């Protein structure tokens with residue numbers, strides 16, 4: 001079985017992702033010069049974006065990880081977020097850059113930001129590969145660095161999964177309808 005055969009259309013190509021990551025990395029190098037940012041990757045979906053984005057950065061930086069999952073009642077996010085992995089770094093006084101795969105309603109990130117704020121970092125900003133602003137219900141979540149704004153479609157690839165699969169695809173695409181029915 002080839003996962004690529006289940007993709008109906010490609011929304012963001014591998015080349016587009018690479019080009020955008022180079023642009024964002026340049027911006028981040030400038031904004032975080034002498035700040036040694038803590039690149040806080042939200043597992044599991046942000047792994048490929050974290051690697052692609054930071055490999056073009058040249059300033060000193062550190063990595064850490066956090067895992068927060070939202071419980072979806074059907075297809076609509078109901079707002080319950082569970083944190084299962086916390087960063088091991090002392091966050092006090094650190095400049096945190098949260099790396100996310102996609103912002104949909106904003107519920108997950110809103111909870112993550114609240115938890116991190118209590119640990120007294122110097123700053124918190126968000127970099128997301130994809131943004132679906134039309135679905136936002138948490139108004140105060142404003143990512144400073146956005147790869148691509150996409151329409152309200154369920155996407156997979158470049159970290160994003162359907163039932164834990166498709167994360168390894170080098171592009172972002174939309175699944176064929178019949179895949180959901182299986």
Ligand code: 5GP
Pocket residue numbers: 045070077101102103104105106107108109153154155156160161162
């Ligand atoms: P939010 O809390 O912003 O509603 O949801 C964010 C999380 O929902 C993302 O981190 C991701 O795990 C999941 N999600 C939202 N939209 C999509 C999508 O189009 N495709 C996939 N695979 N996951 C999504």
Ligand code: MG
Pocket residue numbers: 042043044045046101102
């Ligand atoms: Mg996620």
